[in-house]
Amino acid sequence: MTLELVLFIIFGSIAAATAVLMITRRNPIISALFLVVNFGSLAGLYLILNAQFIAVAQVIVYAGAIMVFFLFVIMLIRPEHEQKLFSYKPQLKIFTIVVVLLIFLQLIYVIFFAQTSAGLTKEVSASVNAGTIESIGRELFTNYVLPFEAAGYMLLAAAIGALVLAKKKFE
Amino acid sequence: MQIPIEFYLALSAFMFTVGIAGVLIRRNAIIVFMCVELMLNSANLTLITFSSYLGETTGQLFVFFVMAVAAAEAAVGLAIIIAIFRNKLTVNIDEINILKW
Numbered sequence: 001m002t003l004e005l006v007l008f009i010i011f012g013s014i015a016a017a018t019a020v021l022m023i024t025r026r027n028p029i030i031s032a033l034f035l036v037v038n039f040g041s042l043a044g045l046y047l048i049l050n051a052q053f054i055a056v057a058q059v060i061v062y063a064g065a066i067m068v069f070f071l072f073v074i075m076l077i078r079p080e081h082e083q084k085l086f087s088y089k090p091q092l093k094i095f096t097i098v099v100v101l102l103i104f105l106q107l108i109y110v111i112f113f114a115q116t117s118a119g120l121t122k123e124v125s126a127s128v129n130a131g132t133i134e135s136i137g138r139e140l141f142t143n144y145v146l147p148f149e150a151a152g153y154m155l156l157a158a159a160i161g162a163l164v165l166a167k168k169k170f171e
Numbered sequence: 172m173q174i175p176i177e178f179y180l181a182l183s184a185f186m187f188t189v190g191i192a193g194v195l196i197r198r199n200a201i202i203v204f205m206c207v208e209l210m211l212n213s214a215n216l217t218l219i220t221f222s223s224y225l226g227e228t229t230g231q232l233f234v235f236f237v238m239a240v241a242a243a244e245a246a247v248g249l250a251i252i253i254a255i256f257r258n259k260l261t262v263n264i265d266e267i268n269i270l271k272w
């Protein structure tokens with residue numbers, strides 16, 4: 001048992017457990033908080049995978065900005081009869097379980113038996129180099145500068161779009 | 172001992188299926204939206220895993236762009252939910268069916 005494996009088990013089980021808890025809680029605030037914990041443990045997994053920059057960005061962008069946004073919207077929207085929202089039909093439940101099991105078995109089959117990635121071992125030095133902010137920044141401003149600029153315009157457009165959509169229309 | 176890559180991929184697959192289950196069983200539009208974020212994150216985990224095991228930066232750049240798209244999507248999607256809530260006073264996706272015929 002190396003430290004890497006212990007950390008993987010801890011963060012992985014936290015991520016899996018909070019994902020399940022998130023979809024089973026009735027209160028949307030509690031769901032959102034479990035999702036924050038899930039994002040935090042994912043950031044830990046990214047650190048184990050030597051992706052430092054993405055781990056920090058995950059905490060700042062996902063666990064910080066996006067989830068605060070979700071919590072604000074939950075606060076703005078009146079918590080109506082959550083009981084009614086939660087009560088679903090039993091057929092839907094069975095359908096969901098069947099669909100989800102099929103998809104999960106497919107994915108697990110591909111991962112473990114299709115041998116697409118068998119024998120892939122991590123070269124630690126290469127993967128540490130790949131995850132630094134220096135190499136990501138170099139790629140971002142040389143080979144991927146056009147998508148980078150496009151992402152900036154997309155964020156601007158999304159901000160304006162959100163404003164226009166959510167604005168109250170005064171007559 | 173190194174962690175086999177299959178462990179990470181299996182965790183990612185599990186989180187993705189949990190996200191699908193949440194989209195199918197929950198009726199609250201905001202929770203459905205959070206499940207979509209969960210699925211995006213499980214795909215991100217796969218990208219980071221392959222990027223790390225192959226020693227390539229490209230996967231992490233993809234994750235960077237996915238994060239940008241997710242932020243934009245969250246902003247616009249939640250604005251749409253607020254606009255719908257203002258008109259119909261509900262976030263139950265069973266009652267939001269004006270585009271269904």
